[in-house]
Amino acid sequence: MFEEVYDVIVVGGGHAGAEAAAAAANMGSKTLLATMNLQTIGQMSCNPAMGGIAKGQIVREIDALGGYSGIITDKSAIQFKMLNKSKGPAMWSPRAQNDRMRFAEEWRLALESTPNVDFYQEMISGLLIEGNTVKGVRTSLGIDIKGKSVVLTNGTFLNGLIHIGNKQFGGGRAGEKAATGITEQLTDLGFESGRMKTGTPPRVDGRSLDYSKMIVQPGDVHPEKFSYLDTPILSQQRDCFMTHTSEMVHDVLRTGFDRSPMFNGRIKSIGPRYCPSIEDKINRFADKSSHQLFVEPEGWDTVEVYVNGFSTSLPEDIQFKALRSVVGFEKVKFFRPGYAIEYDYFPPTQLKHTLETKLLNNLYFAGQINGTTGYEEAASQGLMAGINAHLKINDRDSFILKRDEAYIGVLIDDLITKGTEEPYRMFTSRAEYRTLLRQDNADLRLTPMSHAIGLATDERLRRMEEKRKKSDAFIKFFKQTSVSPESINPILEEVDSALVKQSDKMFKVFSRPKVTMDHMMQLEAVSNFVNENNLGQEEMEQAEIQVKYAGYIQKEKSNADKLHRLENVKIPDNFDYSILKSLSFEAREKLQSIRPITISQASRISGVSPSDISVLLVYMGR
Missing domain, CATH: 2.40.30.260 (Elongation Factor Tu (Ef-tu); domain 3)
Structure with a gap:
């Protein structure tokens, strides 16, 4: 049945699996999506909604990278809200209510119309392994399917156990059976596993x-x-x-x-x-x-x-x-x-930043198998695993997002360096550079990077460049154009802001807290510029944020640059931490287990103190 060797085999058809399959296929990999039920691809197992606080930013990042979640959400939405609009733009978070059946249908149709994606419905009960490299999967019927890489996105199905009161029964979701075999094989190979719980309402x-x-x-x-x-x-x-x-x-x-x-x-x-x-x-x-x-x-x-x-x-x-x-x-x-469900997961400290496992080459984990919760968190991991699986088998450099580049970067870095003992959910507070990681600029941040590796399309890049060009021109206009007291003072008086006594640059006036784009549009020069340059809502919003938060944005960029200096201090692959007697016992143990790649990553590991980092820096000659 399966004579050819697939480039990427994705196990599981939830949000992580769907994004993984789409990403790998769109980059050119011959991809197989194997799932227990082809009717539940992209199923919203819990609430019928996408986005929310920090989660909405992740969906926009997935879209900017060339993933499908944003497109599917828009096609099946029944309501849209921008949350936290009363706060600063770093906190604005889009959220949509969705038509559950149409959401799953749109995912199925999108994947079916993606070249390079094959489908197979059956439980995957094990992996094919040679040495320390995965070579494919084995189905519950005993069929071997060869693959150069495998992405596991098993969700809540690994030995899933459903609870309702005193009743309990095996299942990965209401009405669907649990998946068995994979946990047992991986733990026999030396992987550490654990159990987590989630629940759903009536x-x-x-x-x-x-x-x-x-x-x-x-x-x-x-x-x-x-x-x-x-x-x-x-x-x-x-x-x-x-x-x-x-x-x-x-x-x-x-x-x-x-x-x-x-x-x-x-x-x-x-x-x-x-x-x-x-x-x-x-x-x-x-x-x-x-x-x-x-x-x-x-x-x-x-x-x-x-x-x-x-x-x-x-x-x-x-x-x-x-x-x-x-x-x-x-x-x-x-x-x-409603019911609760318990399922197996694998502590994510056993992964590299590419989401490839440290123990087995070419094996990737994405979604709830890593201890996360939420459609958005799962989808973003699937996307990154699919990208990196494709890059690895083609001997290309891995694709890793830094903490100042994307919420996805924060999510994966948190998982790899800190691990999680409870279902991990993304919040804006987890990101130390959230002023840089806004939902409005995800395309400006990520589309060029994705286009460079062959995922984001030329059309995406063209749209992003046009948006950047128009918003930059608008900002330049504000910096270069002066406004007279006669023109601006009525507006300043209206918002109870100090009046000006002489002409001043629009940028300076626009920077005031109470002055909005609607106020500036009352000025003839501004409205003329907008009409003549055919500026849309996105470009105008982008310009307003860049003007009003210029100081905060610059400060965060400066802080991120300092972090990057530590990112450049690499730690040798097989470094022996036991020779550094000045390290605390906990730091030595954690560093030996997680094996960070850089000093910056080491500094974010729980239990590694600033003094431990100083010891490492001294040893590295810094």
């Missing part, structure tokens, strides 16, 4: 809800989109709604705590700290009398509704009784109960 029948009792949550009046390409912008949107739990709801939930797998010891693994179950919330925050619930439609036409904020593994009768006590849910009908 899905309910929207026809049984009373929305008149809830608070409406509409999308943005002028919705934007994710992709930098010509994807559709929403002309109409579906509302979401918000309601709250109450003490009555909490009391009902508490009656099931004795049967909760979280509290009776059945679940021993750690769940996501920033997305706790409803029982965990009322247990940890006992002083809170209510918690928000977001009622999210699953699509344009379906009546299925996702109850965001009510993730639970309590017995189904308790779930049902508690939800019926929620305002607007008095007559609720269940489509299915």
